[in-house]
Amino acid sequence: MKDTYILGIETSCDETSCSIVKNGIEDMNTVILSQIDIHQLYGGVVPEIASRNHVKDITFVIDKCLKESGITMDDIAGISVTYGPGLVGSLLVGLEAAKTLSFIYDKPLIPVHHIRGHIYANSINKGMQFPLIALIISGGHTELLYMKNHFDFEKIGGTLDDAVGECYDKVARVLNMKYPGGPKIDKAAQKGNISYNLPIPLNDESYNFSFSGLKSAVINLKHNLDQRGESINKENLCTSFQNVVIESLTSKTIRALDEYNVKRLVLAGGVSANKGIRNTFEKLCKENDIELIMPEFKYCTDNATMVAAAGYYLYKNKKFSDLELNAKSSAKFE
Ligand code: KG4
Ligand code: ZN
Numbered sequence: 480m481k482d483t484y485i486l487g488i489e490t491s492c493d494e495t496s497c498s499i500v501k502n503g504i505e506d507m508n509t510v511i512l513s514q515i516d517i518h519q520l521y522g523g524v525v526p527e528i529a530s531r532n533h534v535k536d537i538t539f540v541i542d543k544c545l546k547e548s549g550i551t552m553d554d555i556a557g558i559s560v561t562y563g564p565g566l567v568g569s570l571l572v573g574l575e576a577a578k579t580l581s582f583i584y585d586k587p588l589i590p591v592h593h594i595r596g597h598i599y600a601n602s603i604n605k606g607m608q609f610p611l612i613a614l615i616i617s618g619g620h621t622e623l624l625y626m627k628n629h630f631d632f633e634k635i636g637g638t639l640d641d642a643v644g645e646c647y648d649k650v651a652r653v654l655n656m657k658y659p660g661g662p663k664i665d666k667a668a669q670k671g672n673i674s675y676n677l678p679i680p681l682n683d684e685s686y687n688f689s690f691s692g693l694k695s696a697v698i699n700l701k702h703n704l705d706q707r708g709e710s711i712n713k714e715n716l717c718t719s720f721q722n723v724v725i726e727s728l729t730s731k732t733i734r735a736l737d738e739y740n741v742k743r744l745v746l747a748g749g750v751s752a753n754k755g756i757r758n759t760f761e762k763l764c765k766e767n768d769i770e771l772i773m774p775e776f777k778y779c780t781d782n783a784t785m786v787a788a789a790g791y792y793l794y795k796n797k798k799f800s801d802l803e804l805n806a807k808s809s810a811k812f813e
Pocket of ligand 2: 593597617618748749780781
């Protein structure tokens with residue numbers, strides 16, 4: 480059978496990325512240009528600056544990706560692109576680039592939902608098997624999904640307020656850790672002990688999550704200690720905070736696997752790079768005889784490899800779009 484090469488483009492936040500993936504599984508080449516250094520100065524992503532930098536970098540990134548891969552546009556079957564959710568200005572840059580390539584080279588345009596992309600990061604080197612429960616934990620999303628097959632998403636729970644990554648980043652900011660704070664808290668949490676008493680949020684029978692109360696609890700704790708002139712043990716606070724996050728995520732996910740009688744768990748999104756979360760899921764899945772599938776570290780945070788991998792399965796099902804495709808800042812699953 481002829482190999483299918485999909486070119487993917489991702490610009491939903493502050494990474495300009497292009498990738499070529501073979502048959503949804505093999506990463507032929509991926510280029511990611513991160514703007515983290517630029518946004519660190521402001522303590523978070525500044526949308527206007529993000530889109531300007533995408534404009535500056537997108538052609539270079541696509542060109543580099545193609546050249547290094549040795550694959551020409553003739554070999555490419557389709558152009559997949561993140562259309563949402565994300566920052567509108569950022570999304571538009573990737574969309575315009577994808578539409579231009581699609582038009583000039585007469586290749587189908589494949590719209591990819593960013594969160595769907597995160598799930599399909601797990602297809603790289605492994606392929607996808609169903610049924611599965613997917614826990615998506617990123618800077619903008621926290622969702623628990625049941626998938627019976629490709630493109631068949633049943634949302635069984637999600638955050639009622641902040642996303643888990645957002646919570647990590649805001650807590651890190653209060654602790655004077657640079658953006659993005661998630662990895663820094665993770666590192667500090669490996670060295671501390673659980674010594675601060677923080678509430679486990681939404682500890683109920685639902686499959687929903689809530690992280691804004693936890694964020695406020697940490698902020699209040701820090702302010703109270705500051706006011707009393709008492710110092711905080713940063714590492715212990717990070718460990719205590721991360722422990723609550725892990726407890727909240729793992730307890731509901733393991734319960735969902737049991738109730739849906741599913742023996743396969745897929746983690747996805749930037750926060751799935753978290754060592755504490757990965758280690759705890761590894762232990763729990765072993766105990767419960769569940770196959771745990773996690774993206775390689777480099778595919779956890781935003782990248783175009785996942786967009787090209789998801790694009791392959793959409794291509795096989797002829798889920799194409801015309802050139803009217805527009806950016807959607809809060810795109811729902813479809
Ligand atoms: O998936 P992603 O790149 O962007 C979104 O789609 O939102 O996720 C970025 C988020 C940031 O909030 C970042 O702090 C978090 O992922 N993150 C982590 C870790 N690595 C990245 N959070 C906790 N622990 C980590 N090791
Ligand atoms: Zn993402």
